[in-house]
Amino acid sequence: MAIRGIPSAREMTMEEFKEWLKQFDVDGDGRISRAELREAIRRRGGWFTTLRAGRAVRRADRDNSGFIDDAEVENLVAFAKKDLGMRISAW
Numbered sequence: 001m002a003i004r005g006i007p008s009a010r011e012m013t014m015e016e017f018k019e020w021l022k023q024f025d026v027d028g029d030g031r032i033s034r035a036e037l038r039e040a041i042r043r044r045g046g047w048f049t050t051l052r053a054g055r056a057v058r059r060a061d062r063d064n065s066g067f068i069d070d071a072e073v074e075n076l077v078a079f080a081k082k083d084l085g086m087r088i089s090a091w
Contacts, residue, residue: 010087011087011088011089012086012087012088012089013088013089013090014074014077014088014089014090017073017077017080017086017088018070018073020040021040021073021076024036024037024039024040024043026039029067030069030070031065031067031068031069032067032068032069032073032076033057033066033067034053034054034057034066035053037053037056037057037068038050038052038053041053041056041084044084044086046083046084052083055079055083056068056076056079056083059075059076059078059079060072060073060075060076060079061075062075
């Protein structure tokens with residue numbers, strides 16, 4: 001399965017992950033909402049996207065704003081690795 005040009009077996013850097021995630025920021029506010037994350041998971045081929053997106057936002061959203069901003073994206077990486085099977089490296 002591919003993520004818009006990025007094969008799933010390939011390891012992504014943190015910057016590549018952020019760029020991939022940015023394409024789902026439909027309102028352009030620099031934050032990822034639950035609905036935007038649900039679409040990202042759906043495009044990745046995931047099931048139960050509403051539940052997974054809700055769980056991911058609760059885990060990653062440290063300031064309880066309901067959005068994942070740049071400072072919280074790193075918190076989302078653990079979810080992406082475990083629940084979505086993505087391979088993401090720190091560099």
